[in-house]
Amino acid sequence: MQEPTTAPLRQFASPADLVSTAADVLARLRAKAPRVHCITNSVAENFTANVLLALGAVPSMTLSPVEVGSFVSRADALLVNLGTFGRERSEATSIAVDTAVQGGLPWVLDPVFVDRAPSRAIYAQDLLFLRPTAMRLNAAEFAALAGVGDGPGDVRGYARERNIAIGLSGARDLIADGSRVASLTNGDPLMARVTAMGCAASAMVGACLAVEKDAFVATAAALLIAGVAGEMAAEKARGPGSFVAEILDALYSLDAGALTARSRVTLHE
Numbered sequence: 001m002q003e004p005t006t007a008p009l010r011q012f013a014s015p016a017d018l019v020s021t022a023a024d025v026l027a028r029l030r031a032k033a034p035r036v037h038c039i040t041n042s043v044a045e046n047f048t049a050n051v052l053l054a055l056g057a058v059p060s061m062t063l064s065p066v067e068v069g070s071f072v073s074r075a076d077a078l079l080v081n082l083g084t085f086g087r088e089r090s091e092a093t094s095i096a097v098d099t100a101v102q103g104g105l106p107w108v109l110d111p112v113f114v115d116r117a118p119s120r121a122i123y124a125q126d127l128l129f130l131r132p133t134a135m136r137l138n139a140a141e142f143a144a145l146a147g148v149g150d151g152p153g154d155v156r157g158y159a160r161e162r163n164i165a166i167g168l169s170g171a172r173d174l175i176a177d178g179s180r181v182a183s184l185t186n187g188d189p190l191m192a193r194v195t196a197m198g199c200a201a202s203a204m205v206g207a208c209l210a211v212e213k214d215a216f217v218a219t220a221a222a223l224l225i226a227g228v229a230g231e232m233a234a235e236k237a238r239g240p241g242s243f244v245a246e247i248l249d250a251l252y253s254l255d256a257g258a259l260t261a262r263s264r265v266t267l268h269e
Contacts, residue, residue, distance in 0.1 A: 009179060010214055015265035018182060022221035022263075023256035025212045030056035034076035034210030038203050039063065039092055041083020041112065044196035047244070051200040054251040055225070057207040063092045072099040076210035078107035079203045080127065082120060090123075097130055106133040106209035106218075110202035115144040128162055134215045136167040136202040136223075150174070152181045152268045165215035167205060169198055173223045177216040181268040184220070186227025188234035190243045201226045220265075228262045229254055 012018045035058040040048055049059040060071050065088075072078055078100045080093050100107040109132040111124040121144050128135075128145070139150045148154040150168060159166045160178030168174040173184040191197045204226055208218035232254070233246035 009177075010217065011180075012182075012267060015182075015263070015267055016260075018217075018220060018265055018267065019224070019260055019263045021217055022224045023259050025208050025218065025221040026225060026254070026259065027256065028211040029207055032076075032211050033058055034207055035060060035074070036077045036079060036203055036206040036210065037061075037068075037072050037075040037096065038079045038081070038206075039068075039089060039096055040079060040081035040110075040199055040203070041085070041196075044081065044083060044199035047194075047196040048200045048203045050248055051251060052203055052207060054248040055204060055207060057203075057210070059203070063088050065091045065095055068092045069095045069099045072096045072105065073103055075105065077206035078105055079110065079206045080107060080132070081110040081112055081199050081202060082114065082124060083110075083112040083199060085120065085123075093127075097127065101130060106206070106213075106215070108132060108202050108206045108209065109135045110199060111135065111137050111141050111145060112199070113141070115140040121145060128164075131162075132164055133209055134165040134167065134205050134219050135162075136169060136198070136205050136219070138169050138198065142166075142168055152176065152183070156181045165219045167201075167219040167223050169201065169223065173227065175216060175220040175223060180216050182216075182220055183266045183268065184224055184227055185264040185266075186224060186231055186262065188230045190234045190237060190240060191226075191230045191247075193240040194244055194247075197226075197230075224259065224263055224265070225251070225254060228259055231262060232258065 237243035
C-alpha cells in the first residue's frame, strides 16, 4: 500500500509563499515524472495526454475493465472525468476508484456537466462518498452538487463538509479546503475557446497530487501553472488553433521565474 496522502496543513503568510510552493511542486513533478491514469471523456483524451507530457508527467488512458485496475495500481494518481460517460467508463470508473482507495492513491473528480443531467449529478454524489482527494469543476457544476453559491466562504464550507480540496475554475479560480481559501486571476479568454482545457487542468491537479500530499497546495499549483501557461500561450497565439500548440510549448518551458513574475494570487481569511 502507498503512503497516506494526508499531511499537516501549511499556512501561508503571503501570496508569494504559496507561489513559491507552487514552483517547488512543479520542480518536483518534473523530477519524478509521475504517471497519471486518466478516465476522461473521448473529446479530451489526446489533448489531456499531451498536456501531461508537456508538463513532465506520464499519461495512461485505458478504459478496459480487464486491465484498468492494473494500470491504476501502478500509477501515481487517478483522474475521473464524467464527460462522455457511458457503460464502459462507468465500469472502468468503479474498478479504478476502488483500486485507488484501497491503495491510498490520490484521485481527482471532474464532474463534467452534472448540471445538465440529474442522473449524472447523482452518480457524482455517489463518487464523493468515496472521498476523492480533490475536485475540479466550474461554477454551474458546483451549484448543481453543492446547492450553494460560489463565494470563498461557500466553497470553503463545502470543502470542509466533504473533507476535500476544491478547485473552482472561472475568470477567477477559487481553491479551498476546510480552512484555507485562495483565488487566482491568471489565464486568458482563449482558454475557453479550446475544448478539454478544463479536463486537462484536472489531470494536472492529479499530476501535482502525485508529488504533493497537501491537496490544497497541489490544486492551487496546478491551476496556477495552467493559468500562467495560458497567458504565455495567448501572447503568441493567432487564435484557438495556434493556441493549442502554444500552450503545450508554454507548459514545457514554464519555469519558477515566469511563475513567480506572472502569478496573481489572493489569500482569503
